[in-house]
Amino acid sequence: MKDVLIDLRNITKSFDGTMVLDDLNLSVKENEFVTLLGPSGCGKTTTLRIIGGFVTPDQGQVIFEGKDITSLPPNKRPVNTVFQKYALFPHMDVAENIAFGLRIKGKSKQYIRDKISYALKLVNLDGYEHRQVTSLSGGQQQRIAIARAIVNEPRVLLLDEPLGALDLKLRQDMQYELIRLKNELGITFIYVTHDQEEALTMSDTIVVMNQGYIQQMGTPEDIYNEPENAFVADFIGDSNLLDGMMIEDKLVEVLGARFACVDTGFGTMQPVDVVIRPEDVELVSPGEGTIDGVVSHLIFKGVHYEMEVTARGFEWLVHSTACFPVGTEVGIRVDPFNIQIMNKPVDDDEKAVGNGEMD
Amino acid sequence: MKWTRKLLAGPYLIWMAGFILIPLGLIFYYGLTDSSGAFTLENIMAITDPQRANSLWRALKLALISTVICLAAAYPLAMILKRIAKNRSSLIVFIFVLPMWMNFLLRTMAWQVLLDRNGVINNVLGFFHLPRLNIINTQTAIIFGMVYNFLPFMVLPLYNVLMKIGNDVVEAAYDLGATKVQTFFHVILPLSVPGIISGITMVFVPALTTFVISNLLGGGMILLIGNVIEQEFTFTSNWHLGSGLSLVLMVFILISMALIAKYDKEGEGGAF
Ligand SMILES: Nc1ncnc2c1ncn2[C@@H]1O[C@H](COP(=O)(O)OP(=O)(O)OP(=O)(O)O)[C@@H](O)[C@H]1O
Ligand SMILES: [Mg+2]
Numbered sequence: 001m002k003d004v005l006i007d008l009r010n011i012t013k014s015f016d017g018t019m020v021l022d023d024l025n026l027s028v029k030e031n032e033f034v035t036l037l038g039p040s041g042c043g044k045t046t047t048l049r050i051i052g053g054f055v056t057p058d059q060g061q062v063i064f065e066g067k068d069i070t071s072l073p074p075n076k077r078p079v080n081t082v083f084q085k086y087a088l089f090p091h092m093d094v095a096e097n098i099a100f101g102l103r104i105k106g107k108s109k110q111y112i113r114d115k116i117s118y119a120l121k122l123v124n125l126d127g128y129e130h131r132q133v134t135s136l137s138g139g140q141q142q143r144i145a146i147a148r149a150i151v152n153e154p155r156v157l158l159l160d161e162p163l164g165a166l167d168l169k170l171r172q173d174m175q176y177e178l179i180r181l182k183n184e185l186g187i188t189f190i191y192v193t194h195d196q197e198e199a200l201t202m203s204d205t206i207v208v209m210n211q212g213y214i215q216q217m218g219t220p221e222d223i224y225n226e227p228e229n230a231f232v233a234d235f236i237g238d239s240n241l242l243d244g245m246m247i248e249d250k251l252v253e254v255l256g257a258r259f260a261c262v263d264t265g266f267g268t269m270q271p272v273d274v275v276i277r278p279e280d281v282e283l284v285s286p287g288e289g290t291i292d293g294v295v296s297h298l299i300f301k302g303v304h305y306e307m308e309v310t311a312r313g314f315e316w317l318v319h320s321t322a323c324f325p326v327g328t329e330v331g332i333r334v335d336p337f338n339i340q341i342m343n344k345p346v347d348d349d350e351k352a353v354g355n356g357e358m359d
Numbered sequence: 360m361k362w363t364r365k366l367l368a369g370p371y372l373i374w375m376a377g378f379i380l381i382p383l384g385l386i387f388y389y390g391l392t393d394s395s396g397a398f399t400l401e402n403i404m405a406i407t408d409p410q411r412a413n414s415l416w417r418a419l420k421l422a423l424i425s426t427v428i429c430l431a432a433a434y435p436l437a438m439i440l441k442r443i444a445k446n447r448s449s450l451i452v453f454i455f456v457l458p459m460w461m462n463f464l465l466r467t468m469a470w471q472v473l474l475d476r477n478g479v480i481n482n483v484l485g486f487f488h489l490p491r492l493n494i495i496n497t498q499t500a501i502i503f504g505m506v507y508n509f510l511p512f513m514v515l516p517l518y519n520v521l522m523k524i525g526n527d528v529v530e531a532a533y534d535l536g537a538t539k540v541q542t543f544f545h546v547i548l549p550l551s552v553p554g555i556i557s558g559i560t561m562v563f564v565p566a567l568t569t570f571v572i573s574n575l576l577g578g579g580m581i582l583l584i585g586n587v588i589e590q591e592f593t594f595t596s597n598w599h600l601g602s603g604l605s606l607v608l609m610v611f612i613l614i615s616m617a618l619i620a621k622y623d624k625e626g627e628g629g630a631f
Binding site for chain 1: 532533538
């Protein structure tokens, strides 16, 4: 088991009377790639800035390797940040930008020179030492920002939507670069994004946040396959989110039809949320599935077709490699294993808290 | 198409010709000729006269001192204004600029009254049995007047350039281990150099050429090069000599600008 590196304990923060983080607890292990994922305004940046030392929490502690660093200023923390807008120093060239932290620490000229060329190699910008940072493209600036942070050998690298401003292709390239970097450097990454695909691709652990609460924390597979509540299911990937009624163990009623499932322990005749991923909906001949419907939309997406099937008043989102033209009558079948059952939130507060975070 | 574009530039060309080139040409013409219209360098060489050379030297000295004081006072002020403006109150900035909307002459004359030996300030000081202030008609009073009048011209460019420095680069510097002081010297100060340069220019040049402030607060006893030139144009009506001395002053202004520009270039990238 790896050691816990950073521990956020009961962090509470409000701005102008609005609660942004409410009793947040989060542990990050050494050498982990943790992603904070959530919709805009849910408090991801605030969490990151609390770790970086730019925001002081109203309550709670930031523990680093067992030491309380809550009141330590940013320049004394063993973490470095890659800012969303790069924040390179425009009056310095590439080498001077990268050297900044090392010069502050009074490292020798030779050490600094070696570090610069090492870091530039690492981010694939060999020979860019004396370019003006303002003359670089967005992706290049981003990589310089990363180089500037990693030469200081931080224990933790904080990245706030570092790829947000890049186009799709560059973003995908940079995702691989970042994973490679993390593996080569062996440092802990805490990464903020609102792009769920990015989170699924890169992370060891995903922390799904909403309205200042952690909704679910787990591996990308866990988060995708076993969402703990409707918010997570809805936010991660496309999904069909339905109201259901648990008839008994392993049997759920949805839209008046009974589906076999594998979940137990939800009681009998209990209202539940049901999630079915679009790729798990099988289209068969009418009558052969659990319910029948009609294809109402069809879009070619490259890898698969995306269809909408109207069945019993619900628009089912379906991904399939087979093509069913609009108007086709189809049957809908779902493998019991692919039906995800979740408790309905009792009230608004619990809706935000989700499972697992209540004491 | 091309032709109409050229036409649009017309008013500006006329403006430039009428208000910049022609007056400049006339200064050159008068400065380099004598009353008979013959070419001469006498008007230029007139600066070597000890009294005139002294007035130029004095003007350079006072302008330099005022500029340094303005810079020293304006920089912290601009930083404070920036902090206040962040809390969305540009009112303070507005209040600060407000005096600039009042007539320059009036403001300086007001100080003449305030600083007078029997003026308001000395009456107040006397009332509290404090020592009197005898600065009217001294170089100190002139410096005071220059600083008072030109300070906003230093503050505004500094304020503008400081406002443009994003909080993100400042945070980046902290993040990389810099203290507040190191952040100031390695990031904020170098990034504000353009504002410093334009502030210096906007204070030094008018301070070097002023004759109103020295007239009013120097009591007509302390002559700056501006006063000397003014007298040639008004009292003695010797436009040739006045223009010649103006040309000399212009050369000094150009030299100081070149020095500043050179320093600016050297300062670049010299963050450490
Ligand atoms: N300095 C601040 N002053 C006032 N309110 C703030 C401040 N910083 C953040 N907030 C508020 O806190 C909430 C959370 O902000 P935060 O920046 O953490 O969101 P985020 O999850 O990073 O969102 P995004 O994906 O849009 O960047 C927002 O409602 C924001 O308006
Ligand atoms: Mg953010």
